Amino acid sequence: ETGVTQTPRHLVMGMTNKKSLKCEQHLGHNAMYWYKQSAKKPLELMFVYSLEERVENNSVPSRFSPECPNSSHLFLHLHTLQPEDSALYLCASSQGSAGQETQYFGPGTRLLVL
Amino acid sequence: LAKTTQPISMDSYEGQEVNITCSHNNIATNDYITWYQQFPSQGPRFIIQGYKTKVTNEVASLFIPADRKSSTLSLPRVSLSDTAVYYCLVGASTDKLIFGTGTRLQVFP
Numbered sequence: 001e002t003g004v005t006q007t008p009r010h011l012v013m014g015m016t017n018k019k020s021l022k023c024e025q026h027l028g029h030n031a032m033y034w035y036k037q038s039a040k041k042p043l044e045l046m047f048v049y050s051l052e053e054r055v056e057n058n059s060v061p062s063r064f065s066p067e068c069p070n071s072s073h074l075f076l077h078l079h080t081l082q083p084e085d086s087a088l089y090l091c092a093s094s095q096g097s098a099g100q101e102t103q104y105f106g107p108g109t110r111l112l113v114l
Numbered sequence: 115l116a117k118t119t120q121p122i123s124m125d126s127y128e129g130q131e132v133n134i135t136c137s138h139n140n141i142a143t144n145d146y147i148t149w150y151q152q153f154p155s156q157g158p159r160f161i162i163q164g165y166k167t168k169v170t171n172e173v174a175s176l177f178i179p180a181d182r183k184s185s186t187l188s189l190p191r192v193s194l195s196d197t198a199v200y201y202c203l204v205g206a207s208t209d210k211l212i213f214g215t216g217t218r219l220q221v222f223p
Binding site for chain 1: 160206
């Protein structure tokens with residue numbers, strides 16, 4: 001256990017559905033991240049939040065919408081996804097984001113878009 | 115952002131020492147070098163981090179030459195459970211780290 005939990009662990013959705021991924025960290029960290037890992041591809045950083053403010057958005061399509069209501073919770077709202085969005089979505093947290101902080105990753109949500 | 119180059123895969127046997135080298139020719143003065151391990155269907159896990167010379171912890175050692183253009187992760191006496199993908203990351207801040215393709219280590223009995 002890394003102190004970072006993600007729900008659900010598996011999700012199957014149609015292209016017209018709306019769903020949300022949830023991440024919670026129990027480490028007292030101030031920074032949280034969403035990554036996407038497609039099959040046989042490197043992890044792609046999607047969003048970074050530091051002290052509940054978004055600090056990075058790597059040109060992610062608008063069908064992915066993050067939300068960080070407090071420093072312990074991070075959501076990724078999904079709508080009208082495409083089959084190529086099927087991937088493992090990983091959440092991570094770190095004490096801060098401006099330095100070389102260790103990131104603690106959750107187990108991920110395996111998403112399949114039909 | 116410093117780009118890293120690692121071997122795509124490596125094979126080893128149980129009990130052997132494994133050394134994985136990462137090249138980062140464009141490393142900047144403020145950049146640190148960090149290694150993560152990832153098992154299938156799990157998130158990456160921090161292994162070790164260093165800036166220069168040698169760093170050792172209970173899991174691995176990290177060797178960094180004076181020019182810092184490369185680094186070597188050393189895993190002593192690997193076991194089957196060390197089969198995983200190992201990522202080398204270089205950067206000055208956590209929010210700008212880039213995970214490359216990593217090195218897939220396969221340990222055989």
